[in-house]
Amino acid sequence: MSTDWLSSALVFGLFEVVMYIGMGFLLHMQLGLAGIGNFGVVGFWGLGMYAYGIIYGGHAPSGTDLIIDIPWPFGDPWQAIASVILATLVAGLGGLLIGWIISGMDLDGQLVGTFGFAAIVFLLARSQKGLTGSEGGIGGLDFPYDIGSEKANAMLWLLVASAIVIAIGYYTWRVHRSPYGRLLIATGQNEPLARSLGKPSNLTKLWMFTVTSAGMGLLGAMFAVIVHFLTPLKLGVDVTLAVIVALILGGAARVWGPVIGVLLTVGLFEIVVQLYAPFPDSWYRQAMPVVKQIIYGMSLIVVLMYRPLGILGDMRRDKLMRSIHGD
Amino acid sequence: MVTEATDTVAATRSRIQIQGAAKSFSGRTVVDIDDLTLGEYPVEGLIGPNGAGKTTLMRMIMHSTKLDRGTVTLVRPDGDDRGDVVLSELPTYAMAGLGVVKTNQVIMDFEKLTMWDSMLLSVAKPKQELPFKIFAEAPLFAEHEEEMRHYLDFFSLTDPADQAGSAGEKKLLDIVRCLLLKPSFLLLDEPTAGLPDDLTEKVMEAIRLLAASGTSVVVVEHDLNVIWNLSDQVHFMAEGSVILQGTPEEIRRHETVVEKYLGEGHVGG
Ligand SMILES: Nc1ncnc2c1ncn2[C@@H]1O[C@H](COP(=O)(O)OP(=O)(O)OP(=O)(O)O)[C@@H](O)[C@H]1O
Ligand SMILES: [Mg+2]
Numbered sequence: 143m144s145t146d147w148l149s150s151a152l153v154f155g156l157f158e159v160v161m162y163i164g165m166g167f168l169l170h171m172q173l174g175l176a177g178i179g180n181f182g183v184v185g186f187w188g189l190g191m192y193a194y195g196i197i198y199g200g201h202a203p204s205g206t207d208l209i210i211d212i213p214w215p216f217g218d219p220w221q222a223i224a225s226v227i228l229a230t231l232v233a234g235l236g237g238l239l240i241g242w243i244i245s246g247m248d249l250d251g252q253l254v255g256t257f258g259f260a261a262i263v264f265l266l267a268r269s270q271k272g273l274t275g276s277e278g279g280i281g282g283l284d285f286p287y288d289i290g291s292e293k294a295n296a297m298l299w300l301l302v303a304s305a306i307v308i309a310i311g312y313y314t315w316r317v318h319r320s321p322y323g324r325l326l327i328a329t330g331q332n333e334p335l336a337r338s339l340g341k342p343s344n345l346t347k348l349w350m351f352t353v354t355s356a357g358m359g360l361l362g363a364m365f366a367v368i369v370h371f372l373t374p375l376k377l378g379v380d381v382t383l384a385v386i387v388a389l390i391l392g393g394a395a396r397v398w399g400p401v402i403g404v405l406l407t408v409g410l411f412e413i414v415v416q417l418y419a420p421f422p423d424s425w426y427r428q429a430m431p432v433v434k435q436i437i438y439g440m441s442l443i444v445v446l447m448y449r450p451l452g453i454l455g456d457m458r459r460d461k462l463m464r465s466i467h468g469d
Numbered sequence: 470m471v472t473e474a475t476d477t478v479a480a481t482r483s484r485i486q487i488q489g490a491a492k493s494f495s496g497r498t499v500v501d502i503d504d505l506t507l508g509e510y511p512v513e514g515l516i517g518p519n520g521a522g523k524t525t526l527m528r529m530i531m532h533s534t535k536l537d538r539g540t541v542t543l544v545r546p547d548g549d550d551r552g553d554v555v556l557s558e559l560p561t562y563a564m565a566g567l568g569v570v571k572t573n574q575v576i577m578d579f580e581k582l583t584m585w586d587s588m589l590l591s592v593a594k595p596k597q598e599l600p601f602k603i604f605a606e607a608p609l610f611a612e613h614e615e616e617m618r619h620y621l622d623f624f625s626l627t628d629p630a631d632q633a634g635s636a637g638e639k640k641l642l643d644i645v646r647c648l649l650l651k652p653s654f655l656l657l658d659e660p661t662a663g664l665p666d667d668l669t670e671k672v673m674e675a676i677r678l679l680a681a682s683g684t685s686v687v688v689v690e691h692d693l694n695v696i697w698n699l700s701d702q703v704h705f706m707a708e709g710s711v712i713l714q715g716t717p718e719e720i721r722r723h724e725t726v727v728e729k730y731l732g733e734g735h736v737g738g
Contacts, residue, residue, distance in 0.1 A: 316603035321593040324582070328590050331579045334533065338573075339591055339646060340565025341598075353600065395581075456581070463585045463630040467610055 153296045155413040157303060157368055162408045164307035164361050165385045166392070166400025167314045168354040174394040174457075175323060176347050177330030179252040182240070183358060184381035185260030189236045190359025191376070192267055192274055193229035194366040198222060200280035203371075208280070209272040222286030226363045233359020234352050236263075241351035245344050260382065268374040279373035283366055296368060303364050310357060315397050319466060326350060327457070383438040384408055390445045393452030402453055407438075480547045482685040483568065483653040484508035485530055485556070490539030491709075492525055500525050501709045502539070508654055508685030510701035512676060514717070515689045517706035518730045523689045524574055526706070527656045531571050533561045543567060543654070568653030572660055574689070576639045584629040585610075587642055588617045591649040613649075620645045624671055637664055644672065648679070655679065657688045661695055673699055693731070697721070705730075 165183060172178045196210050198221065214221045236259070244255040267274045274280065285295040317323040328336040329343045336343050366372055384407060392403025411434055416426065444450075485507045492500040500522040507513060507530075515523050528534035530541050541557040554567060564570065579587065589606075592613040597605045621629055624641045633642040644660055657676070661669040669692070676699055680686050690696050696703060697717045705713035705720060707730050713723055720727065 313603065317600075320603045320606050321589065321598045321609055322600050322602060322605075324586055324590050325593070325598045327582060328579050328586075331581060332577060334561075335573075335577045335579065336590075337560075337562045338531065338533065338565070338571060339650065340562055341590075342560070342562045350600070459581055459583045459586055460631050463583045466606065467585055467630065 148293070148297070149417070150293045150296060151417055152413065153293060153300055154368065155416060157296070157300045157365075158412045159404060159409045160300065160304050160307050161361050161365055162384060162388060162404045163400050164303075164310050165358055166389045166404055167307070167310045167397075168357045169385050169389050170394060170397070170400055171314060171317065171326070171354050172351060173389070174396070174399065175317070175326040175330060176350055177249070178244075178347060178351060179249045180256045181253040181382060181386075182256030182258070182260035183385045184377055184379065185240075185256065185263040186233050186236055186355040186358040187362035187365070187381060188260070188263050188267065188377040190229045190233040190356075190362030191366045191372060192263075192280070192362075193232035193359065194225050194363035195280040195283055195372045196273065197228050197232075198225035198283060198366075200275075200282045200372070202275040202278050203281045204278070208275060218286035222367065226360065226367075229363035229366075230356050230360040233362065234356030236359070237352040237355020238348070241348045241355070245348055260377070260379070264374060264377045267372075267377055274374075275372075277374065279371055281371050283370050283372070285367060299364070299368050303361075303368075306360070306364070311397070311401075318397055318462065327459075380435050380438060383435075383442055387438050387441040387445065390450065390452055391441070393454030393456075395457035396452070396454040399452055399454050406453075480509070480544070482508055482511070482546050482683060484544040484546075484685065485569070485654060486542045486544055487526075487530070488540050488542070490526075490529060490541060490557075491537045492522075492529055492534060493537060499709055500529060502526065502711065505704070505711055506544075507687050507704075510685075511680035512686045512688065512699050512701050514696035514700035514703040515687055515706060516691075516693065516696055516703060516720075516731075521706045521730075522709040523706055524658055527571055527658055527687075527689065530556065530656065531561055531564050531569065532557055532559060543569060565650050565652075568651070569656075570647045570650045570652035570654070571656040572643050572647050572658055574658035574662070576636055577643060578633060578639045581632070583632050584621075584626060584638075584642055585617075587633075587646050588620075588629070588649055589613070591646045592617070616649065620648060623675065624668065637668065640664060641668065641672075644675070648675065652679075652684055654685045655687070657686065659689055659691065661690065661692060669695065 165187065169180060169183060172180050196208060197212060199212060199214065201208060240256060240259045244252045247255060268276055270276065285299060287295065287298070289295060289298060317326070325341060325346060329341060329346050333343045369376070388403035388407045389400050390403070391406060392399035392401065415430070487502050487505045487507070490500065490502045491498060517523055525534060529536055532541070536557050539557070540555055543554045543556050545551055545553060556564065556567070556569065582590070589609060593609055597609050624645065626638060626641060633639045640663060644657070647655060661672050664672065673695060676686050676688065688696065688699060700717055703715060703717055703720045704711045705727070713720060713726060
C-alpha cells in the first residue's frame, strides 16, 4: 500500500487531532460528568511530557546530561514503555495533589487552582535548567523503534496513540452506561444530595481527577516521543484552550462531543488550514499561530459568557435510560 | 430521665441520642438540646412553629450541619452487637451506610438524572460503583427492578425513564430514594407538604408499613392531622429546645402551649 499521499506533516497533524480527542474525553469526564473545572489541562499534559523526557534520559541540545539520569538496565522499546508509565504516574500524582487542593472549592476556585498549577509547570520547565534544560529544551527523544523511515515510525506511533485514544473513548462511553458514571453525574449535579445518599463525593471526585490527570500525562508523554524535542514554548495556554473550546463546541456533556469538537477546531486548523489552504508561506509562520490563539481565546470568552450546550446539546439521560432499561 | 425510660422500655429499634447539642447561626442559638432520645417509638412526630429548629436538628443528626458542641449517637436495638456509633464524628456520607437517612424539606433533585437514575443511585453499593465496573449496570438493574417498580406503583409514578417533572413528583422521588436505602432510622422533613390528599395518604401508609417492619421513623410536619394520625409519640419543639413530650393525646391536652406557638384551631385537627 502506497502512503505517498500521507506527508509527514499530515501524520503529525493527525496525531494532534487524535491526542486532542483523547484529552477531550478526559476533560469530558472531569467537566461534563463530575462538574470539575480544569483550566490547567496543559499542566497535566505537560507534566507527563516533561516527565517522559527527563525519565527516558533526554539531554540538553548541547549534549549535557540533565540532573536526573536513570541508568536504564534495558534499552528500547522497554525503556520508553517504562518511561511512559512512570510519566503517567507523575502526572497522576500531580492530579492527586491539585485535586486534593481544589476539592471543596467551587467552580471558579477550581479553574483558578488548576490554571495556577499549569503556570507552575511552565515556570519549572523554564527556570530549572539542570532538570528541564530550561529554554534550551530537552532533546534526544526518538521513537523507541526504527521500522525504516521517520515517516513510517511516526505512522506507527500514530497507530499506537489512536489505539489508546479509542480505548479511552470506549471507556468513557461505557462509563455513561454504568453505575460509576451515574455516581459522577450525581456528584457533579448535587453534591449534598449525593452525600446524603451515602456517596463519598469528595473521594469520588479526587480519585477520578487523579486518574484522568494521569491520562492527560500519558498523552503528553506520547507527544514527547513524536516531537522529539521539548521546550517550555510547548506548554502554552493554547493547549488548554483548544481542549476546552473543542469540548464545549462539540457538547461537554456528550461522549461524542470531544470528537466533533476537535475535528471542527484542531482538525480544521492543524490539517485543513495548515496543509491544504492556499495561504502564502510567511502567513503560516507568523500570522497563523496568532490568529489561531485569538480565535480560541475569543471562543473561550463566548463559552464563559453564554455557556452553550454545544452542537450535540445537553445530556440526555432519558434517551439513554430508555435504550438500556426500556420504559 | 430520658435514659431511664430507655432502660425500662425494651428497645427493639435503632434510637438516636442527642446530648448537649447546640448550634447557632451568627450568634443566635437555633438549637440547644440537653438530652433527647428519638426512636423509642415506631413513629415519632416532631412539631413546632416555623424557625423552631426542627430542620436544623435533623441536619445535625445527619451531620450535614456541624455541631457547635455536643454529640449525636446512634444506639442499636437490644441484641444488635454492632455497637453504638457517634454520628457527630462521622462524615455525612457515612450515615446512609449506617441506616440513618433523611428526606428533604426543600425539594432536591439531580438536574439531569431520570427517576431510574435516582433510584439506581440509591440502591447501588460502593463496590458496584467502582470506576472499572463498567458492565455493572445490567446486573444492578435486574437485582433491584422489582423493588423499584414496587415503589413507582405505590406512589403512582409513571415514566421512570424521564425526570421527575412536578414538585410533587420530586417530593415523592426524594422519599423513594430514601426508602430504597432501607433505613433503620428515617427522618422525614415535611414529607407531605404540597402533596394532594391521596398522595398524603400514600406517604402515611408508607410510613406505617416502614415502622411496622422495624424502622424508627421521625416525622416533621406542619399538617397536624398527619402527626396526630401517625405518631406514637410527639416532641414539641420551640426556640431550639423540646418543651413538651408525650402521646398525641397528651400534647393536645396542652392546648394553651400548642396554640400559643401554632395558632388557634390546630389542636382539634
Ligand atoms: N444555614 C443557616 N444560616 C443561618 N441561619 C439559619 C441557617 N439554617 C437555619 N437558620 C435559621 O435557624 C432557624 C431555625 O431554622 P430551621 O430551618 O431549623 O427551622 P424549622 O423548625 O425547620 O422551621 P420550618 O418549620 O419553617 O421548616 C431559623 O431562624 C433559620 O432562619
Ligand atoms: Mg424546617
